[in-house]
Each structure stands twice: as C-alpha cells, then as structure tokens.
Amino acid sequence: MTELQQGLVISHLGQGIAVETSEKIYLCQTRRKLETVTVGDQVMISKASSDQGRIEQLLPRRSLLQRPSRNNKTRPVAANIDKVYIVFAVEPACDFLLIDQYLAICENKNITAVLVLNKVDLQSEQIEKQLQPYQSLSYPIHRVSASENSGITELKIALNNHTNIFTGQSGVGKSSLTNVLIPDKQLKTNTVSKITKHGRHTTTVATLYHLPEGGDLIDSPGVAIFGLADLTEKQLAWGYREFQPLLEQCKFNDCRHVQDMGCAVRLAAEAGDISTLRYQRFLKLREKILTL
Numbered sequence: 001m002t003e004l005q006q007g008l009v010i011s012h013l014g015q016g017i018a019v020e021t022s023e024k025i026y027l028c029q030t031r032r033k034l035e036t037v038t039v040g041d042q043v044m045i046s047k048a049s050s051d052q053g054r055i056e057q058l059l060p061r062r063s064l065l066q067r068p069s070r071n072n073k074t075r076p077v078a079a080n081i082d083k084v085y086i087v088f089a090v091e092p093a094c095d096f097l098l099i100d101q102y103l104a105i106c107e108n109k110n111i112t113a114v115l116v117l118n119k120v121d122l123q124s125e126q127i128e129k130q131l132q133p134y135q136s137l138s139y140p141i142h143r144v145s146a147s148e149n150s151g152i153t154e155l156k157i158a159l160n161n162h163t164n165i166f167t168g169q170s171g172v173g174k175s176s177l178t179n180v181l182i183p184d185k186q187l188k189t190n191t192v193s194k195i196t197k198h199g200r201h202t203t204t205v206a207t208l209y210h211l212p213e214g215g216d217l218i219d220s221p222g223v224a225i226f227g228l229a230d231l232t233e234k235q236l237a238w239g240y241r242e243f244q245p246l247l248e249q250c251k252f253n254d255c256r257h258v259q260d261m262g263c264a265v266r267l268a269a270e271a272g273d274i275s276t277l278r279y280q281r282f283l284k285l286r287e288k289i290l291t292l
Contacts, residue, residue, distance in 0.1 A: 004044040004056055009037055010208040017055065019045055026053040034058060038076035039206040039218055040163060063111050065165070068227035072292070077226060078165050078206060078218045083112045087168035087177065089119040090127055095169050100281045102167060103139070104239025105226050114158065115141045118173040121148055133275040137241045146176035156181065160214040167226065178219050182209050228289050236289060237265070240282055242274045258283065
C-alpha cells in the first residue's frame with residue numbers, strides 16, 4: 001500500500017495544485033470524485049515521482065470561504081482561515097455594504113473579522129464617524145499606510161500564529177500591503193513556479209505565503225467577493241452582531257425584521273439604539289439574498 005504524506009495546499013495553478021509537505025513542494029493532481037480542494041486545505045498525498053503526487057484525501061476543514069460560481073453554485077476560495085482582514089480606504093469611496101456583507105459571512109462561519117483602514121495619510125473625519133458602530137461592536141480596526149509603513153508592526157503582530165486572508169474592493173491597497181508584509185513575495189512565487197515546472201506567468205487563483213514574522217497570508221487576487229449564496233435570511237440577521245441579543249425578543253419566530261409587527265430589531269433601529277445605517281444595509285443585503 002502506498003504511504004501517504006500530509007501536506008498543505010499552498011497554490012492552485014493552471015494545471016495542478018502545489019502541495020507543501022514537511023520535506024518539499026509537490027505538483028499534484030486530484031483524485032477523481034474528491035471534493036474541490038483549495039488553498040489552505042490540509043490533504044493527504046501519494047508520491048508519483050520525485051516532485052509530483054496525487055491528492056488522495058481531503059482532511060476536515062475548520063472553516064471555508066466560498067464565492068459565487070456558474071449555475072448558482074459556489075466555489076471554494078480558501079480553507080482553514082482564522083482571520084479575514086477587510087481592507088478599505090478613504091479612496092476609492094468606502095463600500096460599507098460590502099464590509100457588512102463580509103462581516104455577516106464571518107460571523108456565521110466563526111471566522112474572526114478584522115477591519116483595516118489603509119491610506120491613513122488620506123484620512124477624513126467622515127470615515128472615522130462611520131467606523132464608530134464597528135468599534136462599539138468590538139471589531140478590531142487597524143489604521144495603516146502601506147506607502148508610509150505606518151501601523152505595519154501592529155498588523156504583523158496580529159497576523160502572527162494565524163492563517164489570514166485579505167479582502168476588500170479593488171484599489172484599496174491590498175497588494176501594496178501584501179508586498180510590505182512579504183518583501184520577497186516575487187521570489188517565493190517564482191520558487192513555487194520553478195519547483196512545479198510552471199512559468200511565472202501561470203494564472204494563480206490564490207497562493208499561501210508564510211510570513212517572515214510568523215503566520216500565513218493567503219493572497220487571493222481578483223477574488224473580492226465572498227458570496228451570500230450559502231447564507232439564509234436568518235443567518236444574515238445573525239451575522240449582524242448588534243442584532244443577536246434582539247432576535248429572541250421579536251414577537252414572531254419567523255420575523256423577517258422588515259415591517260413585521262413587534263420586531264425588536266426594527267424598533268431598536270428606529271429608536272437609534274443600534275445603527276440605522278447598518279440596519280438599512282441589512283435590508284439591502286436581505287433583498288440581495290432573496291434574488292439569488
């Protein structure tokens with residue numbers, strides 16, 4: 001019987017999957033009928049040659065992020081994530097609806113969500129005001145500047161000992177932050193390409209990098225949206241941290257938190273006890289779920 005080795009999926013390449021074991025990196029194919037593997041997965045592989053193998057088994061995941069795919073299906077983005085860092089900035093204009101979407105998904109998947117305000121050199125009073133509800137809900141907020149190397153030390157400490165992923169809308173500086181945190185990123189990327197006999201221009205969906213100070217960072221270019229497709233209406237409501245103590249106070253168990261009679265969530269928003277803007281964004285995301 002072939003001896004199996006445990007490995008970590010570090011990159012999903014065009015023609016195969018790069019798996020890092022305790023001894024080296026192997027270019028692997030996946031056994032048929034096996035569930036789709038993704039970066040961050042722990043797997044068991046069999047060796048086919050000195051640098052190639054086959055993924056025989058997918059080990060249990062502690063978390064999974066997914067994105068919308070064709071035919072109303074979802075595809076995995078990354079597995080075994082401990083923390084999602086939601087990067088945003090003053091410019092481009094901050095999309096708080098997207099931030100709330102990420103937070104709702106993280107709450108339901110039991111993944112720690114962290115907010116990162118990049119480009120603090122462009123900071124405005126307006127965005128600080130909009131961040132107050134998140135601070136009151138105890139979401140960690142890092143204020144950084146990749147260009148000025150401000151707040152980076154604290155960010156490195158937070159990333160240590162965890163598997164992390166950056167997300168956020170285009171243009172907020174995710175790549176700049178990643179390059180500051182992984183100075184030899186290009187070297188590492190080329191090494192994976194060389195070992196797996198792929199050119200450096202191979203399209204890569206995501207790559208896991210080991211951070212110099214400790215911890216791992218999954219760089220997932222182009223994957224900005226984790227879909228709502230696998231969230232129900234009830235889960236979306238639970239995904240709003242300030243709603244959680246109110247949900248059992250609603251008059252009806254099937255309360256939709258819209259115009260329902262005796263809705264504790266809506267009444268709290270109307271009274272200003274919870275953020276009215278966050279509540280309004282919840283209603284928008286709820287409509288989004290209903291149209292999926």
